[in-house]
Amino acid sequence: MRSLMPDQPPPQVEKFDGTTNPDHHLRNFIDFMDFYTQSDPVKCWAFSLPLRGEALEWYYTLPPNSVDNFRTLMGMFKKQYSTNRYEEVTAAELVNLRQGKDETLRAFMHRYNHAARRIKGDSPEFIISSLPNCLKAGFVSKSLYAELPSTLDELQQKMAKFIKMEDQRIFRKQQHEEHPVNGNKKEGKRRVDNARDQKPPANLNTRYDRYAHLTVPREKVLERALQSNLIFQRRKFPPKNVDLSQICRFHNSGGHTTEGCQTLKDELEKLIRAGHLREFVKEESARAGHSPRKTRRSPEHAKQKGNHSRDRSRSPPRHRSRS
Template sequence: MEVSLPNNWKNLTLEKYDGSTDPDEHVTVYITQINLYTSEDAILCRVFLKMFKGAKLSWFAKLPPYSIDCFDTLVMKFEAHFATSKPHHLTSITLVNIRQKKEESLRAFMEKFGRVALSIRNLSPKMTMHHMVTTLKPRLFVDSLCKQPTTDLVELRQRATKFMQLEELKSFKSQIRAIEGVERREKDGGRWRKPKDVYKGP
């Protein structure tokens, strides 16, 4: 591992690895940074081994002699050793358990669904839309999708936005009517006026 560093070398800004984070992500960030200076295998290996905190480098010392023939092999052994530090990745099955609640607005549901969908690796647009439609409450937006299906996520979000605005407008009008009702009751001394009885005959 004794090899000279490039003349334009600067220390990497990458945090030293302590075994508590995703090893795949650490490798990706490392390669992105060091490739600005070099792609030479020997240098990649030398600098990589300097990017560890404390005793976390002990795994390397336990490797059999001459078992590292290139940087790819080093990475493979590193990721295998720290595999338990990889985060648990969600799958598309997670979306099945997301349901729009009775009083939940379309906007709140779409934001919640979107956050979970973004955290799922390799989720296809077709699968995303399938789960979205099946987890929504049967309201106007779902009716619209059933009558006029779409396979484009951008179009789906645009259509959803229109129904969000409609839903929020209805909610705003309901609030205004409620405020006006309170004001009328206050003007009437805080009491509802009982309608006069209408004579309907014997």
Template structure:
């Protein structure tokens, strides 16, 4: 391989090896620089000066002939760019870290390949030979080529744009929020929590969070989980009420109408369904339905049977299809 590419790869390999060694010997490196750095001895291949004048590689001969300061230090705080993420932000981080370490424009050019990985490094090596003389040239080409990569990843600022919809359940809001949050690298928990709270729809739960002031995501999730359970109980009750209203429209000539079970099998609870229903009603998590429905003949009601859920005679709580469906949904939990 040509001397220029060989040198780029050599410095990059030393940089990667130094990173690994740095993690194992944390605390033993020099603190002479503001950012975390590793000292790299610049080695010039013996055949570099003996080679021909054929110029291979993106940088001009002037850039490659520039002698780096003795025992120049490469910062370790920047993760190599692999083609994912905003190239503008990467360039900004690279410049700021290198400038703090006293890097000139030529040094920026020489060090930039060390912070590229995979397809981005291949892109750099494929640029026209001797076409880059200043870092600004390289930065412009880099930004233009990888501009499309910015759309694939969100950053923490994007979380502040996520708001709970007027009719969106807390569960749906948190599911979408979490999906975006886990795709953000190095997301700080405090930033995560602040954005999550800020996106809540105005209402009782938002007021509860404002008063409780959870300091961790775990604390917030515990309160959110209880609220989600309450919302799902209310939704189940609302669905049952809709069923009853539909039943009220059934012609009176249809005798013996029965509610169709929604499940093929039901969970066997340790306690009786009647006791569980009573406990839920007593806790006021849900309210009893207003009507029992028209599936029972009110003229010939069996007074020996009573449903704690409908609070009417005619069938038992254990045989009540609506109550059994409700408990089954609650037992199954979130889908």
């Protein structure tokens, strides 16, 4: 056997461990060995060199003198690993391939090309014409419908351009999500809404023209009113993204302070005018004749009063009867 070996070392063939397609390994081995030698004994001896793992163990279990030529060895090898062969894809399976809703064009073309290579006997025209129906509806499928490539090479070149366009679009989208533009309109609107939600409702829709001057902070007056059951705390759910650094004890909520709460200010003024909590009112306010019931008249009431005055002024003058 040694006298039959060529002078150069045997070629390096891809390793086979018994888990891949045996036909693929045999084609690689035969192609490499054809440039090395035409001798059957040398091929049989070199056949074990690229084997490893379970495949090498199988080779060592072959009975002595069971291999008379390389063809016999190939038959034994194919039989041992026949379950590893790829099943051929039918034309119907290729036509029924569909691009997923969120599947990229690159990923789908990898599946489509892999299936097309496993079809036996189908023409390139069939592979080209079937592709538009397998793609999801959109720009790529419409472009292929409008002008189908004439060859597989032309198809691959055209699809490579579409894949590059999609990759660039995905990259720009990711960049935009990671680094949004400061002038984004939606972001600006969101900031305005948040600022509006966080703004305390002070001095809006005030109920009274004048308010009593308190000698202590409004929060102290609230505590006395709560202890005397003159007032009850209200539960107000804060809007989203509200500033929780400002807390109102009357509402048990954030977004504004107890001192700046207009609703609490009106409620306390109502109690003071009813004669309660007078110990917290400055003396000058009491001496100034703080009206217990004086409230701001509504515009409708003022309008009605004005109309009534005008109606009286327009009434015809009375004439004394001459006797």
